[in-house]
Amino acid sequence: MAEIDLFHYSPVxxxxxxxxxxxxxxxxxxxxxLIYQVHTWxxxxxxxxxxxxxxxxxxxxKHLLFRGKGILILxxxxxxxxxxxxxxxxxxxxxxxxxxxxxxxxxCLISTTLPEEIEKAVYWFLKPLPFISASVIxxxxxxxxxxxxxxxxxxxxxKEARISRCIQRERNPFKKMTTLIIPxxxxxxxxxxxxxxxMEARCYTDKKHYTLKHxxxxxxxxxxxxxxxxxxxxxx
Amino acid sequence: xxxxxxxxMALLEVVHLSKSFxxxxxxxxxxxFLVGEGEFLVISGKNGSGKSVLMRHLNGxxxxxxxxxxxRGTPIFKDILMVRQKIGMVFQNSxxxxxxxxxxxxxxxxxxxxxxNAVEQNKRTNKALxxxxxxxxxxxxxxxxxxxxxRRLAIAGxxxxxxxxxILDEPFxxxxxxxxxxxxxxxxxxxxxxxxxxCITHELDKVLYHADRLILMDKGSIVCDNIPGKIxxxxxxxxxxxxxxxxxxxxxxxLERMSWLK
Numbered sequence: 001m002a003e004i005d006l007f008h009y010s011p012v013x014x015x016x017x018x019x020x021x022x023x024x025x026x027x028x029x030x031x032x033x034l035i036y037q038v039h040t041w042x043x044x045x046x047x048x049x050x051x052x053x054x055x056x057x058x059x060x061x062k063h064l065l066f067r068g069k070g071i072l073i074l075x076x077x078x079x080x081x082x083x084x085x086x087x088x089x090x091x092x093x094x095x096x097x098x099x100x101x102x103x104x105x106x107x108c109l110i111s112t113t114l115p116e117e118i119e120k121a122v123y124w125f126l127k128p129l130p131f132i133s134a135s136v137i138x139x140x141x142x143x144x145x146x147x148x149x150x151x152x153x154x155x156x157x158x159k160e161a162r163i164s165r166c167i168q169r170e171r172n173p174f175k176k177m178t179t180l181i182i183p184x185x186x187x188x189x190x191x192x193x194x195x196x197x198x199m200e201a202r203c204y205t206d207k208k209h210y211t212l213k214h215x216x217x218x219x220x221x222x223x224x225x226x227x228x229x230x231x232x233x234x235x236x
Numbered sequence: 237x238x239x240x241x242x243x244x245m246a247l248l249e250v251v252h253l254s255k256s257f258x259x260x261x262x263x264x265x266x267x268x269f270l271v272g273e274g275e276f277l278v279i280s281g282k283n284g285s286g287k288s289v290l291m292r293h294l295n296g297x298x299x300x301x302x303x304x305x306x307x308r309g310t311p312i313f314k315d316i317l318m319v320r321q322k323i324g325m326v327f328q329n330s331x332x333x334x335x336x337x338x339x340x341x342x343x344x345x346x347x348x349x350x351x352x353n354a355v356e357q358n359k360r361t362n363k364a365l366x367x368x369x370x371x372x373x374x375x376x377x378x379x380x381x382x383x384x385x386x387r388r389l390a391i392a393g394x395x396x397x398x399x400x401x402x403i404l405d406e407p408f409x410x411x412x413x414x415x416x417x418x419x420x421x422x423x424x425x426x427x428x429x430x431x432x433x434x435c436i437t438h439e440l441d442k443v444l445y446h447a448d449r450l451i452l453m454d455k456g457s458i459v460c461d462n463i464p465g466k467i468x469x470x471x472x473x474x475x476x477x478x479x480x481x482x483x484x485x486x487x488x489x490x491l492e493r494m495s496w497l498k
Contacts, residue, residue, distance in 0.1 A: 009337045011377060114337050146335065149379075191332050198333030201295050201325040202346040202393060203317050209351045 008149050009114050014057040016112040020219040021121035022212075027226040028109050034233055035098050035105075042233035047097055049229055050104040057111050071103055115145040120210050135208045143195065151188060158183050246270035246306075247432055248323070248401060253293055253303035255456075263289040264300070265456040271401070276433045278464070280440055281453035282475030287436045288328070290453070291405050294434070295325045321350065324394030328406040330386040339365065339381070339389055340374040346397040364395035368422055384415030388422055401432040408442050416442055416496045424497075440471060441479045445495035452476070465491055 016024060035046055075096045083092040109118075119142035126134035162179055170176050248271040255264040264286050271277055281287050292298040293305055296316045305312045312319040327333045336342035343364050347357040365371040368388040373381070381389060387407060394402055404423065408416045424446055427433045435443055444450065444464050452460040452467060454474045460467040468487040471478050480490035 008379065009377065011375065114341060116336055116341050143335065146337065150331070191329075194327055194329055194332035195335065197292065197297050198325075198327050199335060199345075200297060201320055201327075202397065203320050203349040204345075205317075205349065208349065211354065 008110065010057055010059070010111040012058045012111075014053075014112050016053060016057070016108060018218070019112075019222050020213065020215055021113050021117035022124055023215070023219050023223050023226070024109055024113055025118065025121040025125070027223070027230075028105055030226075030230055031105055032102055034230055035101050038233045039236060040094065041236035043094060043097060043101070045229065045233045045236060047101045047104075050101045050108065053108045054104045057108070059107075059111070071100065075099060110145060115142040118142060118145055120212050123210050124212055133206055135210075136206050138210075139204075139206075139208070147191070147195075150191075151184070154187050155180065155184055158187075247273045247275075247308060248294065249306040249309070250290075250294070251304050251306065253290070253300045253305065255289060255293065255298060255300050262456050264293070267303070267453075267456070267458055269451060269458060269461055271432060271434065273400075274427075274430055274432055276427050276446060276448045277435070277451065278440065278444055278447040278449070279434065279436045279451045279453060280438055280471070280476055282438060285453040285474075286456040287438075287453055288405055289456075291325065291403055291434075291436050294401075294403055295320055295323050297325075317350075321346075321397045322399055323401045323403065324397060324399035326387070326390045326394055326402065326404045326407060328409055330383070330390045333390050333393070334378045334386065337377060338374070339370060339376050339378055342378055342389060343392045343396045346393055350397070360396040360398070364392040367395055367425070368392040369418075382415065383411050384418040387411065387415070387419050391419075391422055391426070395426075399431065401434060402426060403434040403436065405436045406438070407435060408437060408439050413496070420446075420495070420497055438476055440476055441494050442496045443494070444468070445491055445493075464494075 031046055031050075035043065038046065078099050079092045079096050082095040083089065086092065119138045122141050123134045123138035126132055126137055158180055167176060167179060170179075250267055250269050250271075253264050253267040254262075256262050267286070267290060279287055279290065289298065293300055294312075296305070296312045296319060299313075307319050307322060312323075334342050335345055340361055343361045344357050347360050352360070362371060362374070365374055368391050370385060370388055370392060373385070378386070378389065391402070391404075407419050407423065411419060420443060423433060423435065423443070427446070435447070437443060440450075447464055450460070450462065450464040450467055451458055452470060452474050459474060460470050465488050468478060468491060469482050472482060478490055479493045482490065
């Protein structure tokens, strides 16, 4: 049995859980833009909000440590890349903070929103746009949210299989990379094919009918608080 | 045991079906057979014999190069959405056919596509989950299910669409003993309820005892089609393992052993 990873919807209660996905999605987009626009204290405020929201979902410490490793490595890479370009420690640290805040916000959305709800929200946003098949894009986004964690799991299994066959001894980095990427891609393609067939077999068509709930007072209040915090982060 | 009387109208007719893939691989060669209402049919053959390709034709996922599939006398492509409701398909890899994060939402995926109202969707979801014994897990994350439960969830997803025929592709693959028993019990329950079952498997020892009829496939063609006791003797020559020595033991005695519920 698989455990619930950080990049999956979590059944643990969280203040974000009952909010309308459209509100969550809009605020996530707004905050993601702001993270890269606001000044230092604004960024600190957004990071604090993201951290509180993330921990309110009581994430598993085990998975936090496991996934944290990857995020830490990326953070270090970002630090050195920025430091190399800017030659300024504060700017490099802020870049890392921006990255971490973006990841935390993304995990807040994923862990508190079912992929079906994300699909509906995306559809709602795209529906007014002409020449775009909103339902097709929404379904693709839903499936992406569904399968990214599974792909990470598959990648882990392939890595273990490579290690068991002494990949460490291989000195050619290109060969090292291809022995991971090729089986992963092949697994992705195979999986996508079966999923597409299974969906078609269950009468999936792009003429899907979505029913969205009406926004409640709670949703409006959350949107107001979220917008207020966003405004404050700009002013700081 | 029920054996389809070919004089009565067939529920499903496969007529001279042929399919080739780019590169010239002939996956199906002039395959014809009938399936009667309430029948429990097992289709077997070694890897690459064309079983899974045949299965995908029965639900209209593949279009044949030649021949046709008829559901109640009508070509399936005339109203493919109706046919897909009536002919449910459970794929070999259950994980890949789960498209939702929670058990309940996944079962509701089919009814949602049929634009059925929310009340009816909930009713069908609950009933399907009750039938497969997963109602208590309706809000669980699909990733936390065991292999056997995932396969039962896949069956529930099909049941929510009220099918007449249920096609299962290698339903026992990658399952442990309790998992096989769970799935087998489920299949027998559905058959008892009146569903027509087409079970595609090379693991005859797990299920054949319960089947009304066995079709053996080899190199894209049907090589035998009869009641299991009559053609069991031919299974080993087409690469299918049976639990016994066909030269020393009577086929019916071997057939007696071919159920993991016994």
